[in-house]
Amino acid sequence: MNLLFFLTPKQDVAFLYEDFTLRQALEKMEYHRYSTIPVLSRNGEYIGSVTEGDLLWAIKNQGIRLEDASSVSLRSIPRKRDYKAVPVTTRMEHLVAAAMTQNFVPVVDDKKSFIGLIKRNAIIQYCYDQYKNSQSASV
Numbered sequence: 001m002n003l004l005f006f007l008t009p010k011q012d013v014a015f016l017y018e019d020f021t022l023r024q025a026l027e028k029m030e031y032h033r034y035s036t037i038p039v040l041s042r043n044g045e046y047i048g049s050v051t052e053g054d055l056l057w058a059i060k061n062q063g064i065r066l067e068d069a070s071s072v073s074l075r076s077i078p079r080k081r082d083y084k085a086v087p088v089t090t091r092m093e094h095l096v097a098a099a100m101t102q103n104f105v106p107v108v109d110d111k112k113s114f115i116g117l118i119k120r121n122a123i124i125q126y127c128y129d130q131y132k133n134s135q136s137a138s139v
Helices: 022-032 052-061 066-071 092-099 120-138
Strands: 036-040 046-051 104-108 114-119
Touching: 022 036, 022 052, 022 066, 036 104, 036 114, 046 052, 046 104, 092 104, 092 120, 104 120, 114 120
Parallel strands: none
Antiparallel strands: 036 046, 104 114
């Protein structure tokens, strides 16, 4: 199975640029109701992912006041862990393994440019459908 079948393309994905401010990150995450969001460079490379927790810990540990959030760069926010991106050529078993520990799996092309993501629920639905089909075939 080609993973592009599951891909939500970049144009349909909310993401942040690494030069965005803390305020922009908070506003975009609130608007889309995301707890984790991809971070890209301006040339489209996948940099990592930032979580609500990353932002909250930065506010707490760096003593950032919400009034100052417009002057704090997203680059200055430490990220606890980044969601690992997979190349577009990744096989299904590797995609499933990545999705076991991430809500979504970022997908990059051979130039490391972000082309979209695959949501965990799409992979679970595929696995469920495969299971149901195998059960039907054995009856």
